[in-house]
Amino acid sequence: MIELESIPSSTLCNVCTGIFTGTWRPQLSGWKRELKTPGAPPDPFHPEPAFGTAYDHGMEPYINRNAAPPTLSYPHHSVEELRSSGDSCALCKTVVMAFDALHPRDNGRVDYMEGRKPYGVAAWSAEEIAKAKGTLERVNKFLDETKDFAEILPKSLVRELPTRLLHLTKDSPEPVARLIDGANTSLDVDTPYIALSHSWGNTMPIQLIASRLSEFTNGIEFKDLPATFRQSAELALELGVKYLWIDSLCIIQDSASDWLHEAQRMASVYAFSHLTIAASASKNPRTGLSPSPRPRTVIVRPSWKGFIQEWGLQPGQTLRITNPWYEEFKNTIVSAPLNRRGWTYQEYALAPRVLHCTDGEWWWNGITDGISRETSTKQIMWYSGPGSITWPDKVSFFNKERRKLTSTPDIWVWDYLTSQYNQRALTKRKDKLVAFGAVAQLFGQVNNLPVDKPNEYIAGAWRSYLPFGLHWSIGENAERHFSTPGSEDAEYVIPSWSWASIDGLVRYHDGKSLKETREEQVKGMPRLVDAKVVTEGGPFGPVKSGYIILHGPIFRIRVAKKPKDHKQNAFYRSFKVLRSDGSEAWEHSGQAFSLDSWKGKLEEWADDREMYFMIADCEGESKYGSGFAILLELAKDVASEKGVYRRIGSTLFYFDGIEKLMDAVREKGSEALRDGEYIDADPKTGFYTYKVI
Structure with missing residues (x-):
């Protein structure tokens, strides 16, 4: 219970002091009652009321109106104004705590990560205790x-x-x-x-x-x-x-x-x-x-005219707000x-x-x-649904018939399981794949994958699904993990092409898995030549090494650094596709490259840097459409082998198809890559065989 009368006036802001002197009037203009989806984002031109959530109460702002009947009961215009005032005003701080308990700013996970605790009443009511019996x-x-x-x-x-x-x-x-x-x-x-x-x-x-x-x-x-x-x-x-x-x-x-x-x-x-x-x-x-006892409600005892006017309560009565x-x-x-x-x-x-x-x-x-x-x-x-990135849908995990009802391919279930797990914290890095091994094992058995076949399960991916499972990009605040030399996990590695090499959310681009035949699904994707991992203690144990070998279109490109928005984990660049002799074959402007490790790395990315552009998926060979490319760099520490790369990022882009791009690159007898940058080449198509570690 919040006893507002007990708070000394000296700790209140000017607005709250006016409440107790009877001078306050509701200031929430511009709102009206209308059906609105709970949790919908607020209109940026009409800030959200501070106490309670207007949308949860069936409110939405009037458009092009100057006033509306007051509907909620706290004088500050917006949540952010209330938070700012709460730094010095005891009553504003109390309401902020109650507000956060009921309506977290972002979501529950962030609440816990930032250490915000709910405020309210610890004790259960007699009615709740009666219901809990048995x-x-x-x-x-x-x-x-x-x-x-x-x-x-x-x-x-x-x-x-x-x-x-x-x-x-x-x-x-x-x-x-x-x-x-x-x-x-x-x-x-x-x-x-x-x-x-x-x-x-x-x-x-x-x-x-x-x-x-x-x-x-x-x-x-x-x-x-x-x-x-x-x-x-x-x-x-x-x-x-x-x-x-x-x-x-x-x-x-x-x-x-x-x-x-x-x-x-x-x-x-x-x-x-x-x-x-x-x-x-x-x-x-x-x-x-x-x-x-976790409070599930906030109890407010009204003591000023605003509550009496808006809620029809008398001083001393209790207002109970529940989630x-x-x-x-x-x-x-x-x-x-x-x-x-x-x-x-x-x-x-x-x-x-x-x-x-x-x-x-x-x-x-x-x-x-x-x-x-x-x-x-x-x-x-x-029902979180098979597409939730926060909580596993166990019905779809175990029940393949359920997936048919929701038109959910098996690979999508796998994508979302890995996305959910990858956002969780581990004390020991070497446990990353081990702690997910039981999920992988049971998923494979439920979906009739050859779990016991060597190199079927490879560092978080299924050989039977590849190249699906490679089409991911990092989400908000995610970043590639790098082991510190000499650390206890230094002997264990996770290949760069695996989602598990990232700490945080990964998002997949496996939409083609909805197509009916495997032949249709993999059109525009590289062909898997080989895949191998070395693990300790079985296929689901910690990984010592691993690689995949692919055959498909890969190009050397030069990128121009144009930092625009770090919050989106992206550098906006123009890039040029090069021929083997260094001349420019094709240019693409205004491209957003999502880097797997961008935090603190901006200064390290020199302008006009060269990297490699592996087309992992595209809509067609000779028509304009979208494509998904994985950005690579040569693995210079493996100088004894040709054509060995590490993944460094990804991008979605638009172009006129592989055929036109290959024609532009092979003009004047040139090729896309130079000797040493590939394992083998197909002279007819111009595609290359290469290894990613």
Whole structure:
């Protein structure tokens, strides 16, 4: 509750001081009531009201009108004015905090990244508490109703128990968790177990190391477990399950071989779990499953004329503002600390049933669009869709029939899975592909890809889909990662053509996958000649080296640097296609090149720099249309080989087709590339064979 009367007037701005002297009048002119899509962007000529969101209240600005009846209840004209005033005014700051809790400026993820916390009332009402009764019974009913999920898993994914499990017993005087060997016990393979998805934080207070193996086998008393682990064990027993899997207690953390072996088995661990408990709000094992009651509402007690006029409330009455369910799920769970971590992506995406333990409330869902919550008996539908770049659509992931209904090609599902995962943070760079390996394995099995065939899965791409999967560009604030020489991950590499070489959002341009035949799909794309990666511990382990060999049109170009807008990760350039003798064959002006590593690199990009222009896709050989090109540079550290490149960026462009461009380049007997810049050439087409590492 916000007691406005208790705020000293000396801490208020002039506008807020006028509220209490009765001089304030609503100043929100230019707005009218009309149906408007919630969340629609505000009109830049009519700033958004400060308290609440006008669009959420069915408002939109009058066009070419000077006034409209006042509709919302705070005097500042715009959100930004309110934020500025909040630096010195206590009341404005209070409203800013309430506003951000209900209507984040950007999205929930940014809220957490910038450290903004919601403000409101921690305690539940009596009505909410009454609705929450019987939660365990409802969760058990949900588990019973969805127990047939395993039937839709691919037969190639063999059901097996995790290598190690914690056996939970209610021994007197304290409950005990004993580490057992899941593979060498008399347990039936269908024995239910619960898996925990949690964030490690900066430290791990207890973990399994080789020297403590016998100690853990003898048993750990619940009281010696950190809060998140202890509460998960207690909850498992309350749900009637005696076995629990926690990564830090079931994988030998100081054994590289055990860690790598277990990392390759995560698809089975999570896909066959009876339930996954997601400690969504917990930042580390010590904070517990629900660290503090999260306010889901903002309570405002009106004490000035504005509220009385606008809301029909009397002083002392309460105005309660709540988020829609959809927004609450997004802000409470999708944006939770747990779901910003890389390893936890597969823990949600592959788990058949998940119980989300958040601040103050539990939510649960399975392989459907329906989501249940503790404070309501009604389900909500939260369908992210196969095209979401923030949250996995598990229905489309597991159900190929669902994709047919939405006309979603398999490669699109893969594109969006990688885009979602790639935005998450990892402590160790070498884990980048390992932490996604279980998703890759199960995706391959669901879609009948030859997962066990050598070099089918290559550093985040599928050979069967190539050249699809190469057509990506970096998104906002993304950048290529470069290992520091001498660092612990220096021996591991991710090829430059892989999305995993980027930290952050990648966007794909695989629209041609909608065409009916493979022959039609790959027209205008280079041909895959060979692909190979060297991994440690299996196809989904960390990568030591890798390359792809392609055959298609590639050109040497000279670019002119014209920096225009760094926020779009792009340099606007004109570029010239060169012949092998250095003469200019074709020029394109006003082109936006998206560089994979542009931050802080502007000064390093000399004007008139030469690079290579690999046409990865175009609409036709001899007609005007769009094309997608990958920018390359010669790998100078591989001087012993010819035609070896690294990817440095990408671009969308328009031209008159490959035939005309090749004719222009080969004029006067010249070619596109010089000796040493290619592996082999086709004298008829002028296309080249080249390697990208």
